Amino acid sequence: MAAVIRRHVAKKLAEAAQLSQSVNQKWLNNLYKLPWCVRIVQAKKRSQVSSLLVSVPFQHLESCDLLPHARVPEQMQWAETLAHQTVQDECSTPFEVTDRGFHVCLNFDHVTKPILEEITTLQSKYGFKSRLHDYVECVDGHVEPTRTHNIVIEYSSPNIAKPFHAGHLRSTILGNYIANLAEALGHHVVRINYLGDWGTQFGLLGVAFDRYGDMDQLKEDAMQHLFDIYVRINADMRKEEEAGKPSTVHQAGMEFFRQMEEGNENALRLWRMCRDYSIDEFSKMYKRLGVHFDEYHGEAMYNEKAKEVVEEFKSRGLLQYNSQTGVGFIDLGDPDTKKHLHGNILKSDGTTLYLTRDYAAALDRKERYNFDKMYYVVENGQQMHFKQLVYGLRMLGCDWAGVPPTQFHVKFGRIxxxxxxxxxxxxxxxxxxxxxxxxxxxxxxxxxxxxxxxxxxxxxxxxxxxxxxxxxxxxxxxxxxxxxxxxxxxxxxxxxxxxxxxxxxxxxxxxxxxxxxxxxxxxxxxxxxxxxxxxxxxxxxxxxxxxxxxxxxxxxxxxxxxxxxxxxxxxxxxxxxxxxxxxxxxxxxxxxxxxxxxxxxxxxxxxxxxxxxxx
Incomplete structure (x- = not known):
């Protein structure tokens, strides 16, 4: 509710508690948490609209160490003693105590003006950090003192030279809201757009541009042209596969990407051109959506760091190779299912994979931003990837990755x-x-x-x-x-x-x-x-x-x-x-x-x- 009313009721409760013989010093030391415990009950019937119904649930008082963990009758006896000394002059009905907590109906004569005054005083800040929960936060039932967090949020994250599909749209809208809200509540937020700008898929695009690319069409409508030639090269690859032949297109794509990882200037020149065109197009669309980012990162910037991650896993004796495919992997285990969970981090030709680069990106972000929380706003289907990411980071000794993967992965359904x-x-x-x-x-x-x-x-x-x-x-x-x-x-x-x-x-x-x-x-x-x-x-x-x-x-x-x-x-x-x-x-x-x-x-x-x- 309006913070001014929350603090007012909490102040009255605190004053009554200090006069009570039934509370101890520990209780009094936690009084600063009281405003968090005050709630409003939405009126559902027309007859309930004459007063503002305020609730102070026992559950919230207990979580703040403001109520002994006692049997309900003892709680009610204590609560009634306290309630009768609280805000009675402003109530339309006496303070009621139930098996769930206190309830009081405040006269609108006493609350309308301070609520409207708070709105007109705070204006565009009303409801935000300046008044919201100055005392504590509640996350998963645990109450902690409020403090400013450093939060990194990765969202949108489209692939360069590819369509901005529905999953990216939902990630963009949802991630932007979470970032806006976190900033409004006083946290320091870094908004990252992590572009898919590396990997074999770009190698295929390189082959496609060599075969079908046209600079004039690229300048006229870069995204449409790159998409068209990507579709054509994939059609070529499917024809080879349907004919039962080894795919020369796929091999050429892997070779092009290998050249990129080795620093071939011709391959990197095409990569930079496609990346620049894509970012320009994305920026126009984000502007139309009212979305902005603090930084654009990409998989490419973690090419070298990903190799260092591989060496770190290797030095810890964790890197293994599939005897049949030659793929390098780590056995992550799975604390939830107690089954083996493999994370592939090297292709058979020695090039890195998305997961490898994601390990490097997470480690870099922790060093760069010293975040308290990091969120990846990515659809439901990537749950396994984030298990692999979090469990692998733990194996690298990252204490901050000790929370469940769901506290990193902000997942969502599909459009x-x-x-x-x-x-x-x-x-x-x-x-x-x-x-x-x-x-x-x-x-x-x-x-x-x-x-x-x-x-x-x-x-x-x-x-x-x-x-x-x-x-x-x-x-x-x-x-x-x-x-x-x-x-x-x-x-x-x-x-x-x-x-x-x-x-x-x-x-x-x-x-x-x-x-x-x-x-x-x-x-x-x-x-x-x-x-x-x-x-x-x-x-x-x-x-x-x-x-x-x-x-x-x-x-x-x-x-x-x-x-x-x-x-x-x-x-x-x-x-x-x-x-x-x-x-x-x-x-x-x-x-x-x-x-x-x-x-x-x-x-x-x-x-x-x-x-x-x-x-």
Missing amino acids: EGMSTRRGQVVFLRSILDEAQARMIDSMKSKETTKLGSPEEMKRVAETLGVSAIIIQDLKQRRLTNYKFNWEKMLQFNGHTGIFLQYTYARLCSLERNAGVILDLQCATDALTEPEAYRLVQVMARFDETLQYSYTALEPSHLVQYLFSLCHLVGSAIEKLHVKGESDDVAKARLLLFYCSRTVLANGLHLLGITPLEKM
């Missing part, structure tokens, strides 16, 4: 059925162009569209299209697969990005046409309707929602919260008119809507969405 009107989507720009075109068609068909020039319509359509793509993705539970649906995604009604943008634009229009000047210091006594109380209540829960979202790395918590906020805003606009009301009522209601817009904007920015004032 299914992503296609445009012209067929299967190949590049991210196809997705963004399609979203923009569909939004322009939709806006032209609506009489309520208030946009002027074609340039303005194109700009707004681009933002709406991106909003729709982001929300369709992030409203899903992270681990679920979902079907990409253009029609549902671009609806103005329903749980879509368009709906969130429409609500924001509607609030901006209300302020412009209110007929009264916004007064951030106005009295709030006139806010007595259930619609106003519901809005205050949901706004008070914003920072808790962010904490839940961050703890679980689950963006759908925030998206569903914003949907609830916007539905309540819609109801309030219909009932709580501003224009034509008395001055004190109009100003109080305008302030309420202004605070709603502020909270909505903060949430949208975290999701990577630019709020639109007109549409």
Whole structure:
């Protein structure tokens, strides 16, 4: 809830506890954790909206060492003694003690003004580090003192000269949100785009360019041309395999990559050219998505370090060779299944593999950034790879890799059925162009569209299209697969990005046409309707929602919260008119809507969405 209310209730509890005879010094030493224990219970019935229901669960008190691990009757006896001394003058009902904790209903007369004041004071920082959980964090049921973490987040990570497919899109959107949220909560974040720019797949592209490459086509549309020739060389390889012949194309690709690893200048010149074209294309797309990175890394930068990793495994007596294939591997074991788990780190020709370079990258990042946490935002299908990565790092003596692989791997489900009107989507720009075109068609068909020039319509359509793509993705539970649906995604009604943008634009229009000047210091006594109380209540829960979202790395918590906020805003606009009301009522209601817009904007920015004032 709003930190000002959390701290207020916690302060009252602390004052009562210090007067109580039933608490010891250890308890008093942990009082700084109390604000974390204060929660808000969302009103589900209309009759519950007259008060702000606050909860202090025993479970949270115990985890903070603020409650003896005793039987429930003893807890309740202790709690009742404490509760009767706490905030009674501000309660609409007495402090209630159940077998789960304290519950108190605070009068909205006492909480509305401080909650709205906190929002207007903090503005774009409301809900973030300056007030959110100044005391502790809760991760997997364990409570720790809050501190600033160094966090490295790897996300997006497309392959150069290849399509930016749906998995990369979801990684980009999700990784950007996690990075935004971690920064908002006060952590230091390094955003890394780890490009797939090395390996036999690039060797095949080198062979393809020798056979089919055209510099004029490359300059005109580099990504499309590189993709086309890559498809052609793979078709050549399939023909050889279907004919039962050894693939000369595959051998040529392996040879080209071997030359790259040995530093052949001609091979590296082509590699650099393709890499530069790809990064230029990716950068344009990321700009359209509102995504940025602190650093672009690539597998290539770990070519030499990967060889050092191989030597380290070898010096520890861990490197083995497959007697039939000649592939070099390490036996990682598997603490979960107690079975053998091999990690291949050398091809039969002595060149390194993706896993080898990932070991080198992880070691380099630890040395370079001294991270507390590192997240790889990669789809579900790579679970085995991250087991191999984490277990191998442990064998290299990395104590920081002692946590489960799931604490490194932020996995997610797949997008299914992503296609445009012209067929299967190949590049991210196809997705963004399609979203923009569909939004322009939709806006032209609506009489309520208030946009002027074609340039303005194109700009707004681009933002709406991106909003729709982001929300369709992030409203899903992270681990679920979902079907990409253009029609549902671009609806103005329903749980879509368009709906969130429409609500924001509607609030901006209300302020412009209110007929009264916004007064951030106005009295709030006139806010007595259930619609106003519901809005205050949901706004008070914003920072808790962010904490839940961050703890679980689950963006759908925030998206569903914003949907609830916007539905309540819609109801309030219909009932709580501003224009034509008395001055004190109009100003109080305008302030309420202004605070709603502020909270909505903060949430949208975290999701990577630019709020639109007109549409």
